[in-house]
Amino acid sequence: MNLPKRPRTRIQARNREIILEAALDVFSTQGFRGATLDQIAAAAGLSKHNLLYYYDSKETMHAALLVRLLDTWLAPLRAMSPQGEPVAEILRYVGRKLEMAQEFPRESRLFANEILQGAPRMEGFIATELRALVEEKAALVARWIAEGRLAPVDPRHLIFSIWATTQHYADFDVQVRLVLGPGEDPFPAARRHLEALFRAALTPTGPTTDAVAPLAGGTGPG
Amino acid sequence: MNLPKRPRTRIQARNREIILEAALDVFSTQGFRGATLDQIAAAAGLSKHNLLYYYDSKETMHAALLVRLLDTWLAPLRAMSPQGEPVAEILRYVGRKLEMAQEFPRESRLFANEILQGAPRMEGFIATELRALVEEKAALVARWIAEGRLAPVDPRHLIFSIWATTQHYADFDVQVRLVLGPGEDPFPAARRHLEALFRAALTPTGPTTDAVAPLAGGTGPG
DNA sequence: CGTCTTTCTGACCATTTGGTAAAAGTTAAG
DNA sequence: CTTAACTTTTACCAAATGGTCAGAAAGACG
Secondary structure: OOOOOOOOOOHHHHHHHHHHHHHHHHHHHHHHHHOOOHHHHHHHHHHHHHHHHHHOHHHHHHHHHHHHHHHHHOOOOOOOOOOOOHHHHHHHHHHHHHHHHHHHHHHHHHHHHHHHHOOOOOHHHHHHHHHHHHHHHHHHEEEEHHHHOOOOOOHHHHHHHHHHHHHHHOOOOOHHHHHHHHOOHHHHHHHHHHHHHHHHHHOOOOOOOOOOOOOOOOOOOO | OOOOOOOOOHHHHHHHHHHHHHHHHHHHHHHHHHHHHHHHHHHHHHOHHHHHHHHHOOHHHHHHHHHHHHHHHHHHHHHOOOOOHHHHHHHHHHHHHHHHHHHHHHHHHHHHHHHHOOOOOOOHHHHHHHHHHHHHHHHHHHHHHHHHOOOOOOOOHHHHHHHHHHHHHHHHHHHHHHHOOOOOOOOHHHHHHHHHHHHHHOOOOOOOOOOOOOOOOOOOOO
């Protein structure tokens, strides 16, 4: 009938892509409620009715964006591996997240908008998939700490801090640039700063210099 | 005429307050465009027409909220003083910001929404007042570092990190609670975690262990 | 009590917005 | 060239939304 679900033609694939691109622009800055089909249509260079030919509704468009987002959003955290050296592994995660903030700021803002609105369309995902992933990686961090290869930190709040600091450069990009002044690229300095910040907090030899000897016997002072 | 600007009666003061309260609820979760007068009216328990008696327009309401917000928003950063001990001073700032995230999450979200939308109503403020304040405090931090009383950090990005990590607990409250699981209050752990995080990054004795001996009267174990 | 001001409501409105239905135009296979 | 599927436009629409205006209610006050 009206809506072939899978793209069968080039035109279809192309226009769906164009529409999602435009929708991302608008949704990410206006939020779901604030965005209008007319704005998206204008951004896509198509007529409003044409959008509705490719996507049943505003909701459908938004949902399509979220699906695509979650697809890649968790990749960096998933990539945190038990194999590597703990500090390096976490710093690599920070670096990847920052790169994503730089490369996909709109996606980050789309996510932020969704959470600010109370996560009505993502509660399920967050409470299950995301939560499980955090739990898994937090356990890994906890293990590293127990082994003395990482300074003691709250694993889950460490993850929150990484999310917060890196996504800040996407979500609050305007503010960051206005505060730094025109023409200054925030990212190189951000990269150095965040690496130093988390390295300092994570390097085991630092703050509490005891009980770090790779055990084999009791941990406490005899 | 229709609009006595300054509240002259109790009813007026009271209703204006009720309306702003309700508007804060709605604007902070829906953003400016996403919010409707009907929603605000419902939240306030007044009729839409009644709102428009007290505030000329939706814009006026929003503007009133922003003014009030900025009034108190910068207080914590302003309070960072050259007098105190550097690390303690910054940690106190972190603590205050986190308290604000806990006490005034809606205000934080209102601000976040505004920035996400490209800060159309606050560019001026950010580029002038906020920027100047950050510049001032960054200079203070830089001085502390030069004096060896603080580990070397990028002062402005340090401030960004503090904003990001503390406001995260307001703006992403839903996510934080869903990830942590029901019934767990994020704030006590957040407080401990952030203090440790920034202490580690700021304490001069840490990473680069030189030129830090607490001169004149050491605080270390005697 | 009667008047004046402040507060609130009901009727109304233009515009915007998300969405339908159907016709018209386009493409591509047979 | 025909025909059938795909794409786009035209014409509508109901509901929502921000806002106006006149009048009614309710206080305040001499």
